[in-house]
Amino acid sequence: MDSTIKKICDGDVRSASRLIRDIEDKLPDARAKIKKLYAHTGKSFIIGITGAPGAGKSTLTDALITEFRKKNKTVGVLAVDPTSPFTGGAILGDRIRMLRHAEDTGVFVRSLATRGALGGLSQAAGNAIHVMEAMGKDIIIVETVGIGQQEIDIINHAHSVVVVLVPGMGDEIQTMKAGLMEIADIFVINKANRAGAKQLQTELTSMLNLSPKTADGWKPPVVMVGNAFEPAEFAKDTAGLAKKIGEHHLYLQKSGKLNERMHRKAMTEIRDALGACLMEPVLHSLMESGELEKFSEKIRNRKTDPYSVAEEITEKFFQKRGKA
Ligand SMILES: Nc1nc2c(ncn2[C@@H]2O[C@H](COP(=O)(O)OP(=O)(O)OP(=O)(O)O)[C@@H](O)[C@H]2O)c(=O)[nH]1
Ligand SMILES: [Mg+2]
Secondary structure (H helix, E strand, O other): EEEOHHHHHOOOOOHHHHHHHHOOOOHHHHHHHHHHHHHHHHOOOEEEEEEOOOOOOOHHHHHHHHHHHOOOOOOEOOOOOOOOOOOHHHHHHHHHHHHHOOOOOOOEEEEOOOOOOOHHHHHHHHHHHHHHOOOOOEEEEEEEOOHHHHHHHHHHHEEEEEEEOOOOOOOOHHHHHHHHHHHHHHHOOOOOOOOHHHHHHHHHHHHHHOOHHHHHHHHOOOEEEEEEEEEEHHHHHHHHHHHHHHHHHHHHHHHHHHHHHHHHHHHHHHHHHHHHHHHHHHHHHHHOOHHHHHHHHHOOOOOOHHHHHHHHHHHHHHHHHHHH
16 A cells, blocks of 8 residues: 555554645645545544534534543534635634643544635545545534535435524525525524524524425524533533534434435535646636637637537537547
């Protein structure tokens, strides 16, 4: 076995961290390593946690780590921030909050931010998860900010999805808009000591009663989590959340839905990999040659249309490949 791969499979933190950094930097060698690593992945249970900025996702993640560690489960955490390339502060915050677990060798925490103009954050997140899987982490928590399409792509790498809402943030409307009803397996109403928590719970529950998911055998529970600064109450509530996540895992296994989730994950991985193999190199070379800008100008002036451009590019790309 490749020595780096062996080290990662043995749980070596430095090798794993280096590979995650290389993934983030899109080094070609990282892709080769992931290919070799892949056979050692697929055994972890992956939990996605998403919600608006500042909803309390990291605080919840920290509490969940405590719960899972009590059961002797090893935990990997990936904090993904697609909102801005300049999130040093927020990401540092994530790390600092998890420092409670920094000395614990059963916990591995890393973050990923947007790099470069061509995106691919979902792919990077998927690969960073693979690294943690190969390390043998029993549970991997992926925290992602926001509720847009990119976050949904990232969250598709998870088996169970927890959506965190906070009273008084207009979350109800946001939820509907972003299609989170479809993707959420468990809702958390966080900071539930705040005004409006009960109302949000009522609204959410009645919406869930109408959702087709409920008819499917799993009605996403709405878990109320109180003030994080009341440690005893918070620990009790987050233990309840960990329990619900466990129940959902069991439901996925028993109902055969886990297979559906694995399919969703595989599809996301194929699409991400195709993006990396086809889209990114094409866009990159068009950008470098200045052709992309010319195409854009022609489209703006209505000299052509996006489909004709895409066809021209496709033709050129495949001809090149054929001749190579
Ligand atoms: N009042 C109150 N504040 C909380 C609670 N939970 C978290 N916070 C605070 O809210 C802020 C954001 O919490 P985080 O856990 O970092 O939230 P997040 O969703 O991870 O934030 P981003 O990753 O930046 O989107 C921090 O200052 C927390 O201390 C809570 O239950 N009550
Ligand atoms: Mg956070």
